[in-house]
Amino acid sequence: MYTHKDLAQLQAQSLKMQGFIRQQTYSPQNEKTLRRFSSWEVAELIFKVNQSTMRGRLAADPSLPQGQVEEDGRQRWYTLDEINELRRRLKVNRRSLMPYRPAGKRAMRAAIANFKGGAGKSTVALHFAHAAALDGYRVLCVDFDPQATLSHSMGLSDVAEEYTVWGIMARDLAAETTRMNAASQGAESGATLPRRRLPSSITDMGLADLRVSDFIKPTNWPTIDIVPSCANAAFVEFASAQYRHMNPEWSFFAAVSRFLDQLPPEAYDLVIFDCPPAIGYQSMNAVFAADMLYIPSGPGYWEYDSTTSFIGQLSEALEDLSRFSGLVPAGTMTLPKAFLDLRFLLTRFEPNNDLHRAMQQAFIKVWGDRVAEHPIEMTRAVEQSGRFLSSIYEIDYRDMTRETWRRARASFDQAYDEFRTHLGTAWDKLEDEA
Ligand SMILES: Nc1ncnc2c1ncn2[C@@H]1O[C@H](COP(=O)(O)OP(=O)(O)O)[C@@H](O)[C@H]1O
Numbered sequence: 001m002y003t004h005k006d007l008a009q010l011q012a013q014s015l016k017m018q019g020f021i022r023q024q025t026y027s028p029q030n031e032k033t034l035r036r037f038s039s040w041e042v043a044e045l046i047f048k049v050n051q052s053t054m055r056g057r058l059a060a061d062p063s064l065p066q067g068q069v070e071e072d073g074r075q076r077w078y079t080l081d082e083i084n085e086l087r088r089r090l091k092v093n094r095r096s097l098m099p100y101r102p103a104g105k106r107a108m109r110a111a112i113a114n115f116k117g118g119a120g121k122s123t124v125a126l127h128f129a130h131a132a133a134l135d136g137y138r139v140l141c142v143d144f145d146p147q148a149t150l151s152h153s154m155g156l157s158d159v160a161e162e163y164t165v166w167g168i169m170a171r172d173l174a175a176e177t178t179r180m181n182a183a184s185q186g187a188e189s190g191a192t193l194p195r196r197r198l199p200s201s202i203t204d205m206g207l208a209d210l211r212v213s214d215f216i217k218p219t220n221w222p223t224i225d226i227v228p229s230c231a232n233a234a235f236v237e238f239a240s241a242q243y244r245h246m247n248p249e250w251s252f253f254a255a256v257s258r259f260l261d262q263l264p265p266e267a268y269d270l271v272i273f274d275c276p277p278a279i280g281y282q283s284m285n286a287v288f289a290a291d292m293l294y295i296p297s298g299p300g301y302w303e304y305d306s307t308t309s310f311i312g313q314l315s316e317a318l319e320d321l322s323r324f325s326g327l328v329p330a331g332t333m334t335l336p337k338a339f340l341d342l343r344f345l346l347t348r349f350e351p352n353n354d355l356h357r358a359m360q361q362a363f364i365k366v367w368g369d370r371v372a373e374h375p376i377e378m379t380r381a382v383e384q385s386g387r388f389l390s391s392i393y394e395i396d397y398r399d400m401t402r403e404t405w406r407r408a409r410a411s412f413d414q415a416y417d418e419f420r421t422h423l424g425t426a427w428d429k430l431e432d433e434a
């Protein structure tokens with residue numbers, strides 16, 4: 001017979017082996033780094049200006065970052081920091097190269113959600129984050145999925161679970177419970193509400209001492225940070241159910257939203273949420289904090305089916321939250337939850353596949369302009385190569401068939417450009433910061 005003790009022992013054996021393998025295989029090359037970008041990419045793909053115009057501007061002002069020349073050729077290669085300096089300092093045809101950001105607003109928050117695993121959520125989140133960073137935006141990602149695909153892709157592998165969304169939720173529970181206790185003590189109604197007590201397992205975690213910035217880690221991209229996840233955070237769902245039991249009036253779904261509200265409004269431009277393949281405490285936090293909802297779906301019939309039930313269940317879960325109105329201080333949240341934009345995005349789409357095209361027509365017929373115009377095409381370019389999953393933006397075009405790279409890049413670029421247009425429109429509608 002086997003009990004939890006046997007399982008724990010089996011896991012301990014495995015962890016020991018994992019540690020050993022890591023030690024044996026560790027080398028500095030296992031740290032994910034960001035490549036440089038060629039002058040061709042910087043001019044035509046990133047700034048969208050003529051290469052010769054760019055060359056002329058750089059020649060005219062030697063104080064501008066000049067990149068590095070590689071032995072093989074004429075191209076200069078620039079780091080993202082250099083590209084961003086060029087962006088700040090150059091104007092082309094009196095046009096600023098800075099990306100759109102309306103004044104007086106906080107960062108926009110976009111959730112990539114669907115409860116089907118393999119829908120392409122993490123791939124879309126990774127590519128939108130990288131495309132936005134190349135576009136000049138400062139990006140914060142929040143990985144809500146204990147499978148931690150996005151965290152790994154961004155070069156984070158050793159993450160302690162208290163610094164994940166779980167830590168944010170436990171910290172919020174402690175803070176909200178303290179607030180609610182103080183509020184009910186201060187109430188003059190005479191009816192004394194019972195004090196809610198949290199067990200020392202939560203109050204002793206030291207979460208109250210953590211600063212907002214403690215949860216945010218740098219990635220291999222200088223302008224992208226992440227609140228990472230890790231496999232150990234898989235018990236968030238389980239723990240959250242217990243937490244709700246300790247304080248049933250705790251608006252558990254707003255923990256991450258409250259966390260993000262504590263960031264300086266200017267700290268980031270875009271916050272991207274990668275969601276777990278389920279509707280639960282974590283995904284409700286992602287969805288509730290989001291201004292925009294992007295729902296990726298594969299182009300098959302079963303994927304259409306499961307996307308349909310996803311929006312049904314999400315609708316019910318969001319409706320359910322209305323019972324929390326009145327339990328939070330006025331002005332801190334609005335129920336029912338309203339998104340500034342909502343889109344379906346077809347992924348792994350093969351333009352020459354009749355079934356895929358038929359499914360695309362079906363999506364459009366049913367959801368009309370809620371379906372993003374540019375699907376993300378199926379490509380061999382984003383298949384995992386080596387230790388880290390890399391985006392098409394990270395892969396050096398000299399390392400693969402140029403046509404495959406170009407085609408994949410064009411597909412993600414088009415989907416991102418469309419996303420950016422919707423982002424801008426939604427951003428204008430976002431309430432001004434007080
Ligand atoms: N456009 C694409 N072309 C080819 N493979 C893709 C594409 N998008 C996703 N994949 C692959 O499909 C698998 C699942 O994608 P992923 O983004 O991790 O889905 P999810 O996060 O929804 O579970 C991964 O192996 C990924 O490499």
Ligand SMILES: [Mg+2]
Pocket residue numbers: 121122123145147149274275
């Ligand atoms: Mg994923």
